Amino acid sequence: MIPILATLAGVIAVAWILAYHRANGIAWTLGLAAFAAYLTWFTSVPLGTLGIVWAAVAIFALLSTVKPIRRAIVTRPIFGIYKKVLPQISQTEQEALDAGSIWWDADLFTGKPDWAKLLAYPVPRLSAEEQAFIDGPVEELCGMLDEYRVHENMDLSPEEWKFIRDKGFLGIIIPKSYGGLGFSAFAHSEIVTKISTRSGAAAVTVMVPNSLGPAELLIHYGTEAQKNHYLPRLAKGQEIPCFALTNPEAGSDAGAIPDKGIVCKGMHEGKEVIGIRMTWDKRYITLAPVATILGLAFKLFDPEKLLGGEEELGITLALVPTSHKGVEIGRRHLPLGSAFMNGPTHGKDVFIPMDWIIGGQPMVGKGWRMLVECLAAGRSISLPSLSMAAGKLGSRASGAYARVRSQFKTPIGKFEGIEEPLARIGGYTYMMDGTRRMTMAALDLGEKPSVISAICKYHMTERMRTILNDAMDIHGGKGIMLGKNNYLGRAYQTIPIAITVEGANILTRSLIIFGQGAIRCHPFVLKEIRAASENNLVTFDAALFGHFSFTLSNAARSLWLGITGAKGVSVPGSPETKRYLQMMTRFSSAFALLADTSMFVLGGNLKRKEKISGRLGDILSMLYMASATIKRFHDEGRQKDDIALLTWSVNDAFFKMQVAMDGVLANFPNRFIAGVLRFLVFPKGLTLTAPYDKWGSRVAQILITPGAARDRLTAGAYIPRDENDVVGRLEFAMEAVIKADPIEHKIRAAQKEGKLPQRSVAERRLAALNQGLVTKEEYEHLLYTDRLRHDVVKVDDHPFDLARHSPEETQWQPPKTAASM
Structure with a gap:
């Protein structure tokens, strides 16, 4: 009995080692051959059984090393089944999958992230020109702004509008060759963040023309004539742009927009030309009431085949001057708690020439791809920067207020009940800023990370919601009475706007982050799908067996790393972060295993299992944000005073990952597979806890104490040294109290x-x-x-x-x- 158990244990150990290290077919063949030789020479296994074992080894060797035979015998039948069960992907889904790029998110799907590569990514920095603009015009604009007055008037003042236009705020992303500022993504984010700490309405006014809109679309897809005409005018503020996508009948499902254009002949500037007769009904369009140039998304049809192609041409984008006959514009919506310009636009049977299509006739039908690619960049900057401002202002103001405000002869910031929300505010702000900085580095490297942009949009706006809720709780009655002395109320009221726009958060979490990430970022899934669509058996074979090895490896790694807590895993970094990188290696392996198994077992139904998809997206998101936080700590020189912020935020992410993984397993439809996965992922049970109270207390202490750590956390916020300013007064009061x-x-x-x-x-x-x-x-x-x-x-x-x-x-x-x- 003992020799049998020892043999079995040895076989399992060798198989585990081969799986853990993702051994190739030759290594597995040698391992099986060694096992067969052991049975032959050192045991009394019957000859008939030995013959079967050696035959199995030979068959395995043949199939694993002679690929044409494997393809014919094994892969071809699987290929046929795969093509039948592969879920149908709509055109808009396919274009979304093809748009943008993958970056560090793809590493997180591997189960073995290259942490040295992460730490080597460049640190985003401002050029001297960019810093001068922030220290000059941005600072000056913030000094002009009075958010209470903006809301009383429901608009920026004429002087503020003029300053924004004259100083180039509407042309931050436009290249210098067209008269724009040509700034980096990081500078763009820093500008929006700083303005947002002063006025949400002004920030949105600056943000939208530099995000998803005519300028970015023209830069990437416009004809030379369109660029030469519009970009200099946009850069100088001579044109105010808006972009209209959302229809009352189609919000998140943009592919279903009923707005349409019909290719036909019509009169333009006294000549008969081929053009488009458009009808649209759009709402929620920021800057529409004051826009001079209107970007439009619509479905284009060519029933007379005037363009010589299909009748249904797909989503197309056009630029239409708002002064053009038939364009209805000017009415306003009233967004919650904000005074930025937003309103509807309509048009019926409006004729435009073909050269008003962005990119001209060659870009007909390519509008959705254009939008998704631009959104991948813009969504990473705009709302995350707005959210970042809430974090910085929330940290600075709440900390100061909690130190100044006393109850029972004690500053309220020293009560444990107040320390808890202060810790969330500080910890979330630290992680959010790390996420923002690393994402801006990706954009400035030329990436268009569509999955990462969804992560940033969802998690940073949700954390903004938590931060402002906590800040309001700390301020109590101070926060709920509107007036010139309230610096939180309007930001609190606008939370639902950020949650809703640029992809509603429920949709983003439940469908986009993992749904798109699982296909785009996985090492093999997209290759398999493309091989099936191209009917390429050779490519499918390579992807399929690579996928088998990948899954088996992550199963072995998850079990071992779960047992050992990933201790002993070789990772780079510093003494303060090495343990965190080890734990994240474990989480990455477990995530890859859960993702693979979910896709294999649920197949096309995973798209409808939105709760499971949402939890898998949460795991991927926490991995990304924790990675960015660790990188931030290294990039800033491993500041000792920031260890509490690092520790609290990373451990909070780890605990959330554990909760999400447990949620996937607890609700997995196949209970047997769920049990196996739980054994592999949590062999010792749920061992992680939320951040300890002592670390929360230390984070709170940073917020209520003037110092370098507090300054680093809130760097980039507009904090005037002025006792007469409602925010500046807080700083003087805290210093005076201390x-x-x-x-x-x-x-x-x-x-x-x-x-x-x-x-x-x-x-x-x-x-x-x-x-x-x-x-x-x-x-x-x-x-x-x-x-x-x-x-x-x-x-x-x-x-x-x-x-x-x-x-x-x-x-x-x-x-x-x-x-x-």
């Missing part, structure tokens, strides 16, 4: 000793001054601190009718009673 602490401590100590029997605080302070316990300078500082503290915690009140009428009309009168009538 300076006043030892003075107040002296007075309390004297009171305990019976030296200051006076009843009120003011009397005790004056007595302390008279007795020489505090200096005149210290006494005056206490009065200065009181004033600042009072100004910080106060909220606005308004006339009875909220200043809607003249003062004479707003005098409140008591209601008439029956006796006075």
